[in-house]
Amino acid sequence: MIWDLKGTVAGKGPETVVLDVGGVGIELSVTPAVSARLTEGERARLYTRLIVREDAISLYGFETCEERACFDLLLKVRGVGPKVALSALDRFRPDAFYSAVLASDEEALTRIPGVGRKTAGRIILELRDRIGLKPSKELAMSAPAVLGEACQALAALGYSRQEASLALEKLDAKTISGDLETVLREALKRLARV
Numbered sequence: 377m378i379w380d381l382k383g384t385v386a387g388k389g390p391e392t393v394v395l396d397v398g399g400v401g402i403e404l405s406v407t408p409a410v411s412a413r414l415t416e417g418e419r420a421r422l423y424t425r426l427i428v429r430e431d432a433i434s435l436y437g438f439e440t441c442e443e444r445a446c447f448d449l450l451l452k453v454r455g456v457g458p459k460v461a462l463s464a465l466d467r468f469r470p471d472a473f474y475s476a477v478l479a480s481d482e483e484a485l486t487r488i489p490g491v492g493r494k495t496a497g498r499i500i501l502e503l504r505d506r507i508g509l510k511p512s513k514e515l516a517m518s519a520p521a522v523l524g525e526a527c528q529a530l531a532a533l534g535y536s537r538q539e540a541s542l543a544l545e546k547l548d549a550k551t552i553s554g555d556l557e558t559v560l561r562e563a564l565k566r567l568a569r570v
Contacts, residue, residue: 378435382421385414391462393437395420404437405458407466413439427458434458438465445528446470453495453502460490474524477503506537526559535567543567 381404383397388411394401404422414420422437423444436458438444443465450461464473467488476484477500485496507524523544530540543563551562 378424378426380421380423381437382419385416385418385420388414388416393420393422395422395437402435404435405462406437407462409466410437410439436462440470442470442525445525446473449503449506449524450499452506453499455495455498456491460488460495463489464491470524471522474507477507480504522556522559525556526563529556529560530563530567539567 381395381397381402383395383402385393386396386401387394390408390411391405392403393406393411393414394403396402404424406422410422422439423441424438425436425444425447427434427436436444436447438447447458447461447465450456450464451458464485468476468484475481480500482493482496482500485491485499486493488496491499507527526544527537527540530543531537535543540563543566544559546566547559547562551558
């Protein structure tokens, strides 16, 4: 797996960027916003996701690990492919996307190119639990992106999604509005007490 690439921007299109990494030009599919922010000739670092299919091998680039995690999450929804997942990231920042899912905001999700009401409903249904949070007014108003990252970090440490979710749900609003490190520290304290 390719975690990230660091190199010089050798070229770019509306939805692609070519990074020169050690003399090799590597093309990545990116959102139009990412392409617009990168400048040819400058150094860049993109977090990546490699997708292998029968007919193609594609590499996708993201500015942050959070964007990549959101992309990965979207790909788990039946009927959502890389193109739609990338469109979602072009339309929403990850935290805004998580908020829309937690608030069951089908209207907002249908603004993503390629997503109709049926797909929006499926995204909400399939991702609410995967984000690791129960939808509630308090959580929808807080920092779901931080909570989503914290849930993934706890899963990487060996906790089940259910254990991670329970620990995160018990955090107060002040802790939730803090940074990722604070949220993880408090969640780990709660998990240690169990």
